[in-house]
Amino acid sequence: MSAEDHGYMARALRLARRGLYTTHPNPRVGCVLVHDDIIVGEGFHRRAGEPHAERNALAMAGARARDATAYVTLEPCSHHGRTPPCADGLLEAGVRRVVVAMADPNPLVAGQGLETLRHVGVLVESGLLEPEARLLNAGFIKRMQRGRPLVRCKLAQSLDGRTAMASGESKWITGVAARRDVQRLRARSDAIVTGIGTVLADDPSMTVRLGVEELPGVESEAYLPSPLRVVLDPAGEMPAGTRMLRLPGDTLIFCSVATEERMDALRRAGAEVERLPGDDKRVELDAVFERLARREVNEVLLEAGPTLAGAALAGGQIDELLIYTAPLIMGSRARGLFNLPGLERMGDRIELEIEDMRMVGRDLRVTARPRV
Numbered sequence: 367m368s369a370e371d372h373g374y375m376a377r378a379l380r381l382a383r384r385g386l387y388t389t390h391p392n393p394r395v396g397c398v399l400v401h402d403d404i405i406v407g408e409g410f411h412r413r414a415g416e417p418h419a420e421r422n423a424l425a426m427a428g429a430r431a432r433d434a435t436a437y438v439t440l441e442p443c444s445h446h447g448r449t450p451p452c453a454d455g456l457l458e459a460g461v462r463r464v465v466v467a468m469a470d471p472n473p474l475v476a477g478q479g480l481e482t483l484r485h486v487g488v489l490v491e492s493g494l495l496e497p498e499a500r501l502l503n504a505g506f507i508k509r510m511q512r513g514r515p516l517v518r519c520k521l522a523q524s525l526d527g528r529t530a531m532a533s534g535e536s537k538w539i540t541g542v543a544a545r546r547d548v549q550r551l552r553a554r555s556d557a558i559v560t561g562i563g564t565v566l567a568d569d570p571s572m573t574v575r576l577g578v579e580e581l582p583g584v585e586s587e588a589y590l591p592s593p594l595r596v597v598l599d600p601a602g603e604m605p606a607g608t609r610m611l612r613l614p615g616d617t618l619i620f621c622s623v624a625t626e627e628r629m630d631a632l633r634r635a636g637a638e639v640e641r642l643p644g645d646d647k648r649v650e651l652d653a654v655f656e657r658l659a660r661r662e663v664n665e666v667l668l669e670a671g672p673t674l675a676g677a678a679l680a681g682g683q684i685d686e687l688l689i690y691t692a693p694l695i696m697g698s699r700a701r702g703l704f705n706l707p708g709l710e711r712m713g714d715r716i717e718l719e720i721e722d723m724r725m726v727g728r729d730l731r732v733t734a735r736p737r738v
Contacts, residue, residue: 367465367491367494370403371437371465371494372494372495374398374400374405374435374437374465375398375437375439375465375467375494375495376495376498377396377398377405377408377437378396378397378398378408378419378437378438378439378467379396379439379467379495379498379499379502380396381396381397381398381408381409381410381419382394382395382396382410382411382419382439382440382499382502383396383502383582383583384396384410384412384582384583385410385411385412385413385583386502386554386582386583387553387554387581387583387584387589387591388412388413388583388584388589388591389411389412389413389414390414390556390591390662390664391414391506391556391662391663391664392411392413392414392506393411393440393470393503393506394410394411394439394502394503395410395411395418395419395420395438395439395440396408396409396410396411396419396438396439397409397410397419397420397422397423397436397437397438397439398423398436398437399423399424399426399427399430399431399434399435399436399437399461400434400435400437401427401430401431401432401433401434401435406426406427406430406431406434407423407424407425407426407427407428407430407431407434408422408423408426409421409422409423409424409425409426410422410583412583412585412589413589418442418443418452419438419439419452420436420438420442420452420455420456421452421455423436424455424456424459427459431459431460431461432459432460432461433460433461433462434459434461434462434463435461435462435463435464435465436456436461436463436464436465437465437466437494438464438465438466438467439466439467439468439495439499439502440466440467440468440470440499440503441466441468441469441470441475441477441479441480441492442455442456442464442466442479442480442483443470443472443474443475443479444475444478444479444481444482451479451482452479453479453480453482453483454482456483456488457482457483457486457488461488462488462489463488463489463490463491464480464483464488464489464490464491465490465491465492465494466480466490466491466492466493466494467492467493467494467495467496467498467499468492468493468496468499468500469492471506471507471510471511472510473510480492503664504516504665504685505556505664505665506664508664508685509659509662509663509664513656513659513660514655514656514659515556515557515655515658515659515663515664515665515666516664516665516666516685516686517655517666517668517678517683517684517685517686518551518555518665518666518667518668518684518685518686518687518688519667519668519670519675519678519679519684519686519687519688520548520551520667520668520669520688520690521675521687521688521689521690521703522536522539522540522544522689522690522691522692523539523689523690523691523692523703524539524691524692524694524695524696524700525691525692525693525694525695526695526696526697526700527702527703528696528697528700528701528702528703529671529672529700529701529702529703530671530700530701531696531699531700531701532699532700532701534567534701536568537568539690539692539694539696540690540692540727540729541692541727541728541729542727543726543727543728543729544690544692544726544727544729544731546576546580547690547726547731548690549574549575549576550576550580550581551667551688552572552573552574552591552593552667553574553576553581553591553593554591554665555593555665555666555667556593556594556658556662556663556664556665556666557593557594557595557596557618557658557663557665557666557667558572558593558594558595558596558666558667558669559596559597559598559654559658559666559667559668559669559670560572560596560597560598560668560669560670560674561597561598561599561670561671561673561674562597562598562599562600562601562603562604563670563671563673563674564669564670564671564674565597565599565604565608565610566603566605567671569608569609570609570610570669571609571610571613572593572595572610572669573592573595573610573613573615574590574591574592574593577590578590592614592615592616593615593667594615594616594617594618594661594663595610595615595616595617595618596617596618596619596620596654596658596666597610597617597618597619597620598620598648598649598654598674599619599620599621599624599649600621600622600623600624600644600645600646600647600648600649601621601622601623601624601628601646602619602621602624602625602628602629602631602632602639604619604632604637606631606632606634606635607635608635611635611636611637612636616638617636617637617638618637618638618639618640619632619637619638619639619640620639620640620641620642620649620654620657621639621640621641621642621649622641622642622643622644622645622646622648622649622650623644623645623646624639624641629641640657642654642657648677651677651678651681651683652681652683655683668684671701672701672702672703672704672705673705675703675704675705676704676705676706677705679704679706679716679736680706680708680716682736682738684736685735685736686733686734686735687718687732687733687734687735687736688731688732688733689703689731689732689734690726690729690730690731691729691730691731691732692728692729693728693729716736716737717736717737718734718735718736718737719734719735719736719737720732720733720734721733721734721735
């Protein structure tokens with residue numbers, strides 16, 4: 367494919383990113399329509415239930431879509447969901463060529479959209495800038511292919527690897543810029559998961575505290591993201607007066623050994639409560655993430671203490687680590703980053719692939735993936 371093809375697909379990917387905070391549970395998709403080397407229409411998917419990227423681009427192009435080339439970051443859908451099939455819309459508009467970055471991993475589509483177009487003579491090409499497209503929708507892809515959401519674990523530490531003083535005091539390790547960066551991570555996540563230990567120690571709100579002007583693509587307050595708040599609380603210890611139960615948005619509590627009376631009390635306080643396998647110390651993490659995937663959660667942000675973070679890392683549930691390191695020394699009595707008691711020899715170590723390192727204000731943010 368030509369340099370021009372690459373340029374138009376890169377434009378479609380930039381458009382798709384404008385839906386980063388709003389498309390849940392749908393994928394982020396962008397579309398550019400080009401006729402005689404002129405962009406005649408473009409669009410992105412804003413929110414589930416609203417028109418898809420192709421429909422928005424076609425509406426902008428009108429009659430100029432005939433004989434145009436469509437650049438789409440994800441295979442056009444071929445099934446009726448909340449909106450009509452986009453493959454049909456492209457055919458009805460008379461588009462002559464369709465270039466897609468990647469096939470749709472959704473079993474309801476899975477190549478059928480491309481086949482629909484090819485069957486009536488549309489020239490179809492696939493795979494242009496596919497790595498970039500896959501990265502943009504990694505959570506959606508994982509949920510469709512493996513029945514699990516993408517799990518990011520956010521941690522903040524001092525330069526000597528400590529997350530809290532021995533007393534439990536931890537506010538604030540990182541600076542303002544890093545904390546705002548975390549808010550953007552929350553905003554792109556479908557669910558934020560923490561443990562009961564963090565709730566009892568910090569009484570967190572687990573909300574997104576950014577306005578419309580700080581989230582590209584969020585065009586009004588109606589589009590502001592409100593991730594599901596999830597607490598792993600084996601025995602149902604969460605106090606009914608906890609801050610997150612008094613705030614707007616949904617809170618889901620997973621218990622394992624809590625009594626029905628205790629679970630009912632939490633429901634009366636405003637939480638949704640479910641029982642999953644586990645014991646009095648833990649809720650099984652595999653069951654947690656499988657259940658969230660069934661709720662159409664694509665991306666999870668794990669914000670937890672060293673015990674839950676360590677269990678998720680040791681259990682292979684973490685896809686990506688985001689570690690913010692502040693220029694501080696907190697001393698040997700302060701608490702560590704992970705509780706990983708099973709690592710005794712060098713052969714037991716968990717290796718990471720560092721994907722990105724950058725300064726966020728005065729702090730260093732390292733993005734890494736566990737090696738598999």
